[in-house]
Amino acid sequence: MTASSASSALPTPLSKPWLASYEAGVPHDFTPSGRTLFQLLEDTANRFPQRTALHFLGQNTSYKELVKRVKRFARALQRSGVKPGDRVAIMLPNCPQFVVSFYGTLLAGGVVANTSPLYTPSELEHQLIDSGSETLVILDSMYPRYAEIADRVPVKRVFVTRIQDELPFPKNLLYPIKAMREGTLASDSFKRDPKAVPLRFVLKLQDADPVPVTVGADDVALLQYTGGTTGVPKGAMLTQRNLVANAEQSRAWMVGLQEGREITLAAIPFFHVYGMTTAMNMSVLIGATIVLVPNARDIKMVLGEISRTRATLLPGVPTLYNAINNHPDTAAHDLTTIRACISGSAPLMQETARAFREITHGANLVEGYGLTESSPVTHVNPITGEQKDGSIGLPLPGVDALVMDDAGQPVPTGEVGELWVAGPMVMKGYWNMPEETAKVLREYAGKTWLLTGDMATMDEQGFFRIVDRKKELIIAGGHNIYPREVEEALTAHPAVLEAAAVGVPDAYRGESVHAVVALKPGMQATEKEIIAHCRQLLSPYKAPRSVEFRDELPKTAVGKTLRRQLAAEARERLEKEKADKSA
Structure with a gap:
């Protein structure tokens, strides 16, 4: 390619080849409404x-x-005592209490700190301290984890709720009996905590007349914790404008939606920003009924709720669709009411999409892409128009996207570079981490761009494709797992000298965590012991599923462990083992 021809193929921030690939009805221009999240809810309630x-x-x-x-x-x-700007940590599965706590916090002028129900006590401790959360809303079964670290965190008040508090009669009476028989009945130890109060009493006895608080579109609404190449958890500051704009952008993309008539099956958790935007906020925006599923891994419940409620929308992750495809009860349920599904958080295998469309008799399951720092959706394949296998699709209305080289300049169409995105959904920055913020937010051509860390290409029609991850993320079942965090747990084992965590292919989860460790001289440990140790420190999905022992780990000249080499070697070994078994 000559210099002149390469130059002519260079995209610019003003050229948007993807607009010509939009399906009919998707707007080419987008301006966010500027509403707050509570206004979004209140407007829908009025309609x-x-x-x-x-x-x-x-x-x-x-x-x-x-x-x-x-x-x-x-x-x-x-x-x-909660004042505007105070952080309120919400540690709940998908249930009515989550929705009430989320919008109620924002109406009071507070900032939600989304807290995973899967957190171990040490993970919870870090987030509560980092966010400075003085208020915690938590499920009774999760309270014991908080109790372990209660005297080390800034929490001053705890609202405790129970699943049965929101069940109809007689399910509310039968649930504790069922839980007792299954050995899952939660302790009532929170009743001895002077800082804890039952949420059900608060909602029953409180008047519905909060003191008016001025909340602006550019005020921070949510601290959504993510990680990075260092493995240090960071709180992405997402504003009211960020979250409302992304819900509005997602709605603009789905041109066939019917206001006040859709039914969203919300199995993807709201504590994950993808679930919050696509299953909760966008559903509220269009007046959809949200069918809440507290445990997405209970595929039998998911199937039953789809068929009973006649759900029409099913946002999710590839693991969910794959589980539905392969569940023995799927054939006994009618899933044909599902019309549209956007798959996010991990690459969608084409076989998974094909099988799901067949089971549902034509549901439009398409792949999308996003990041926590972008609220999160930036790209989606057309819902009913042309799609490209392996592509993350086109930028949403209002999203600018570029593929850039290491010097911060656009690369020619079709060539690999880092994906940059800009738009009203890009975060304000990382909570109390200005240096980390400066690494990912950059001014260019009059816009603030988010450097995604993902290597991508864009074709002439404006379809983007992720070809590699600059960040060495492991994505298992839609969960982002940062190697450094796993390695911290590995090296906490008394026998481990050094360790690396890499992702290896997993037919069900997409990827699983593989650990490579070198033991201290004279020390011994088994794979089973290492995995059990990690499960004490990490959420189950983060713990290694396989462990490889080496005398030492390969490193660069400056001593940095070569994770990519270890990952490649592990994948090669798995492929060889697979080939040997089939021979």
């Missing part, structure tokens, strides 16, 4: 007051009632 907003295991809550409960929780927060 569809009697529409069922939440369906939870047989219990329905209308939009009118939801707004009333949100106001009650906001008032309760204010009376307990």
Whole structure:
């Protein structure tokens, strides 16, 4: 290619070849409404007051009632001392209490700190301290994990809730009996904590008249914790504008949606920003009924809720669709009402998409892409238009995207570079980490760009494809796993001298964690012992599923462990073992 021809193929921030590939009805221009998240909810409640907003295991809550409960929780927060800007950690699965706590916190002027129900006590401790959360909303079964670290964190007040608090009669009475028989009945030890109060009493006794608080579109609404190449968890500061804009962008992409008539099966967790945007906020925006599934791994429940509620939308991750495809009960359920699904958080295998479309008789399952730092969706394949296998699709309306070289200049169309994105959904920065913020936010051509760390290409039609991850992330079942965090747990074992964590192919999860360790001289450990040790320190999905022992790990001249080499070698060994078995 000559210099002149290469130059002519260079994209610019003003050229948007993807617009010509948009399906009919998708707007080419986008301006966010500037509403706050509570205004989003209130506007929908005014349009569809009697529409069922939440369906939870047989219990329905209308939009009118939801707004009333949100106001009650906001008032309760204010009376307990929560001030505008204070962080409120929410550690709940998908249930009505999550939705009420989320919007109620924002109405009171607080900032939500999304907290994974899978966190170990040490992970919870770090986030509560880093976020400075003085308020915690938590499920009773998770309270013991908090109790372990309660005297080391800044929490001043705890709202405790139970699954049965939101169940209809007689399920609310039968649930504890069922849990007792299964050995899963939660302890009531929280009743001895002077800082803890039952959330159900608060919502029942509180008036729905919170003190008005001025909340602007550029105020931080959410601290969504992510990791990075260093493995240090970082709180992405997502503003009201970021989250509302991304819900509006996602809605603009899905041109066939019917306001006030859709039913979203919300199995993807709301504590994950992808679930929050596509299953919760976008559903609220269009007046959809949100069918809450507290445990996405309970595929039998997922199938039952789809067929019982006649769900039409199913945002999720590849693991969910793959599990549905392969569950023995799938054939006994009618899944044909599902019309559209956006798969995110991990690469979608084409066989998974093909099988799911066949099972549902044509549901449009398409792959999308995003990052925590972009609220998160930036790219999606056309819902009904042309799609390209292996592509993450086209930038959403209002999203600018470039593929850049290491010098910060656009590369020719079709060549590999780092994906940069800009738009109203890009975060404000990392919480109390200006140096980390400066590494990923950059000014260019009059816009603020987010450097994704992912290596990509863009073709002439504007379709993007991720070819490699600059960050050495491991993505298992839609969860981002950062090698450094796993390595910290590995090296905490008394027998481990050094360790590396890499991702290896996994037919079910997409990837799984493989550990490579070198033991201290004279020390011994087994694979089983190493895995058990990690499970004490990490959430189950982060713990290694296989361990390889070496005398030493390969390193660069400056002593940096060659993770990519270890990953390549592990994959080669797995392929050889697979080939030997089939021979």
